[in-house]
Amino acid sequence: MSTQNHMKKNAPTFAIVGLGNPGDEYANTRHNAGFCTIQKLAELCHVSYWKTQAGSLLAEAHYNDIPLVLAMPQSYMNTSGGPTKHVLQQFGIKPDHLIVIHDELDIPAGDVRVKFGGGHAGHNGLRSIIDALGTRDYMRVRVGIGRPPAGMLVANYVLSRPRASELDAFNEAVCVACQAVLSLIENGMEKTQAQINGMHSAKD
Helix, strand or coil: CHHHHHHHHHCCCEEEEECCCCCHHHCCCHHHHHHHHHHHHHHHCCCCCCEEECCEEEEEEEECCEEEEEEEECCCHHHCHHHHHHHHHHHCCCHHHEEEEEEECCCCCCCEEEEECCCCCCCHHHHHHHHHHCCCCCEEEEEECCCCCCCCCHHHHHCCCCCHHHHHHHHHHHHHHHHHHHHHHHHCHHHHHHHHHHHCCCCC
């Protein structure tokens, strides 16, 4: 009984799931903004060990003594829901303590927005998570990648890497997304929205 209590006491409080596609060919593409943010968070939290578990690449970490699990689903973007659900089940975390980080076409490149709940806006990773969890009520950190230039297919755009002239804005957005995640953990949604969403004049 005491072992169970100990496990519960030290279990992760938040699940941070970054969306993307596994494999070198997708590394650092716009669609992998979630993976990039998780990797940056891992650096900030001094993560040194990753494991493959619950259909994801996982790392347990702490931020200001708050236990976390960082996850990158390995099932490809369009089927992210299964691994995300398994992570929550594995660690006994409720959807309202899930933070999903994803790329967002409808936000200008380099901007970041934070929200709770809502639809999937055509994002197949979010669609899969909503279907798997049976709820839309989880936190989202939305990394803006903007719309493709005229004549370029959306699929080609999201699966390509930012051009040299766009790289600084992309990397800055990843850093702001990390800041947003840590603020959500420590300060909650309202304060984080005021801080992060208020950084840019464009409306959500």
